[in-house]
Amino acid sequence: MTDKTSAPRIPLTPHTPLTVLGAGAMGTALVRAWLAAGHPVTVWNRTPARAEALAAEGAAVARTAAEAVAGNRLVIVCLLDDASVGAALDGVDLTGRDLVNLTTGTPADGRARAAWATARGARFLDGGIMAVPPMIGAAGSGAYVFYSGSRTLFDEHRDTLAVPAGTRYVGEDAGFAALHDVALLSAMTGMFAGVSHAFALIRREAIAPxxxxxxxxxxxxxxAPSVHLAAAQLETGDYGKDVVSNLAMQVAGNATLLRTAEEQGVSAELLTPYMGLMERWLAEGHGEEDATGMVELLDLGRGGASA
Known part of the structure; x- marks a missing residue:
C-alpha cells in the first residue's frame, strides 16, 4: 500500500475539520461526538432529512457526497455495507483525501477497498467499531475502533479518531481491522448461544432469570481467561500444555449436558455442533489434550469441519 498522492497535504489544526458520509445511528453518534469536541463536521446522507437533523447541532450539510468529500481532507465513511460505499463514492474525486472506512465489512472488503482508494489517489484506513451507538463519545464506555491500513494516516489523525472512541491500530494489512472485529463478534455469538441454552434450561422451573x-x-x-492458555497452546502447537480438563473427560461430560437438556425439554441444537467437533478430535487420538486443537478441524485447508 502506498501513501503517495498527487496533491499537497493540508496542514492539520487542533480541531481537524472532517467529513462524515452516513447519518444512520452510528454515523450520527460519531458526528455528535466530533461536534461536541469542537471539530467542524460536514455531513452527507443519502436520505437528506437525517443529515439535516444534525445541522441544528452545528454540522454543515452537503447536498452530494462529492461536495462533502471536496470539503475536507479527512473523510469518514459509515454506511450500510461495502456496496453502499462504492455507490456513494462512484465518480467522486478522492485525490489527496484521507479516507477512513468505518462501514462493517469483511477482510476481503477492506483489502479491495484499500486498493480501490489508493488507485484514486487517497490514503486509506479500514475500521471495525467495537461499540453500539450509545457507547460512542461516552466517557468510560469501553468503546474502541480497530484500524488497519495506512500507518501514516493513522498516526496523523490519531487524536481526531480517538474523540468518539478509543483506537487500536492492528497493522498495515487493510483487512486486519475487519478480521479482528469479526473474530471478536464470532466469539460473542458463540457465548450468546450458550447463554440462550442456559436460560432455556431454567425457564420452566421456579428459578428467576x-x-x-x-x-x-x-x-x-x-x-474467560482460558483464552490465554488457548493462545499459548496454539502458538507452541502443544495442545497438552497445562491441561486442566482433558478432551476425553470433556466429551464424557457432554452426555450429562445432553441428558439434562432432554429432561428439561430443551433442544440441544446450539450445543451439538461443537460437541461433534470434540468427538472428531477425540477420535483422532487427542484425548489427553485440551480442546484447543479443534481449531485445526475448522481450517478448511486441512479438510475442515465438513470432512
Missing part, C-alpha cells in the same frame, strides 16, 4: 443472571455472568467471567 434475574437471580440466575449474576451466576451466569460471574461464571463466564471466570472462564
Amino acid at each position: 434475574g437471580d440466575f443472571a449474576p451466576l451466569l455472568a460471574s461464571w463466564l467471567t471466570a472462564m
Whole structure:
C-alpha cells in the first residue's frame, strides 16, 4: 500500500475539520461526538432529512457526497455495507483525501477497498467499531475502533479518531481491522448461544432469570481467561500444555449436558455442533489434550469441519 498522492497535504489544526458520509445511528453518534469536541463536521446522507437533523447541532450539510468529500481532507465513511460505499463514492474525486472506512465489512472488503482508494489517489484506513451507538463519545464506555491500513494516516489523525472512541491500530494489512472485529463478534455469538441454552434450561422451573443472571455472568467471567492458555497452546502447537480438563473427560461430560437438556425439554441444537467437533478430535487420538486443537478441524485447508 502506498501513501503517495498527487496533491499537497493540508496542514492539520487542533480541531481537524472532517467529513462524515452516513447519518444512520452510528454515523450520527460519531458526528455528535466530533461536534461536541469542537471539530467542524460536514455531513452527507443519502436520505437528506437525517443529515439535516444534525445541522441544528452545528454540522454543515452537503447536498452530494462529492461536495462533502471536496470539503475536507479527512473523510469518514459509515454506511450500510461495502456496496453502499462504492455507490456513494462512484465518480467522486478522492485525490489527496484521507479516507477512513468505518462501514462493517469483511477482510476481503477492506483489502479491495484499500486498493480501490489508493488507485484514486487517497490514503486509506479500514475500521471495525467495537461499540453500539450509545457507547460512542461516552466517557468510560469501553468503546474502541480497530484500524488497519495506512500507518501514516493513522498516526496523523490519531487524536481526531480517538474523540468518539478509543483506537487500536492492528497493522498495515487493510483487512486486519475487519478480521479482528469479526473474530471478536464470532466469539460473542458463540457465548450468546450458550447463554440462550442456559436460560432455556431454567425457564420452566421456579428459578428467576434475574437471580440466575449474576451466576451466569460471574461464571463466564471466570472462564474467560482460558483464552490465554488457548493462545499459548496454539502458538507452541502443544495442545497438552497445562491441561486442566482433558478432551476425553470433556466429551464424557457432554452426555450429562445432553441428558439434562432432554429432561428439561430443551433442544440441544446450539450445543451439538461443537460437541461433534470434540468427538472428531477425540477420535483422532487427542484425548489427553485440551480442546484447543479443534481449531485445526475448522481450517478448511486441512479438510475442515465438513470432512
